[in-house]
Amino acid sequence: xxxxxxxxxxxxxxxxxxxxxxxxxxxxxxxxxxxxxxxxxxxxxxxxxxxxxxxxxxxxxxxxxxxxxxxxxxxxxxxxxxxxxxxxxxxxxxxxxxxxxxxxxxxxxxxxxxxxxxxxxxxxxx
Numbered sequence: 309x310x311x312x313x314x315x316x317x318x319x320x321x322x323x324x325x326x327x328x329x330x331x332x333x334x335x336x337x338x339x340x341x342x343x344x345x346x347x348x349x350x351x352x353x354x355x356x357x358x359x360x361x362x363x364x365x366x367x368x369x370x371x372x373x374x375x376x377x378x379x380x381x382x383x384x385x386x387x388x389x390x391x392x393x394x395x396x397x398x399x400x401x402x403x404x405x406x407x408x409x410x411x412x413x414x415x416x417x418x419x420x421x422x423x424x425x426x427x428x429x430x431x432x433x434x
Contacts (some may be wrong), residue, residue: 309425310334312404317428319393324432330404331426339406342380342387345418346400346430353403355416361388364387367415374399394432401427 314329330342343358358367360377366378377390387404403423414420 310339310406312406312423312425314402314404314425314428316389317402317430319431319433322394322432322434324393324394325390325418326394326430327427328391328402328404330387330389332385332387332423334408337355337409339423340410341407341415342378343405343407343415343421344378344387344402345405345421346398346402347427348397348400351400353418355418357389358415360410362410366411369416379420391430394430396429396432396434398430399432400430402430403427 311333313331314328320326341358341360344356346352346354348354354371356372357376357378359380375393381389404425406423407421
């Protein structure tokens with residue numbers, strides 16, 4: 309069984325920054341890529357960013373490009389999401405996810421991710 313545990317959420321003012329972490333554990337954890345998704349109240353879950361372990365390939369949603377940065381620490385099986393210049397519309401529950409295989413075509417599809425964390429709340433006040 310693979311477990312993903314997010315941390316680092318909280319309340320921040322608009323223009324501020326937060327850093328989310330996602331630690332992966334399990335007997336045979338092996339994921340081709342990790343991703344962050346978010347879900348705001350009353351809205352569908354949306355893709356934020358994906359990260360491929362093998363070469364650090366990244367794919368960002370347009371809404372966060374230039375403000376968010378994803379990185380990974382292979383030794384710790386942990387990915388980080390640095391969020392800068394936060395806006396009220398970034399308010400959501402942020403979920404970490406992992407997928408066994410990698411496909412650029414499907415990198416933004418939540419259904420292609422096998423493992424999910426419990427989510428961490430990010431609230432940006434105006």
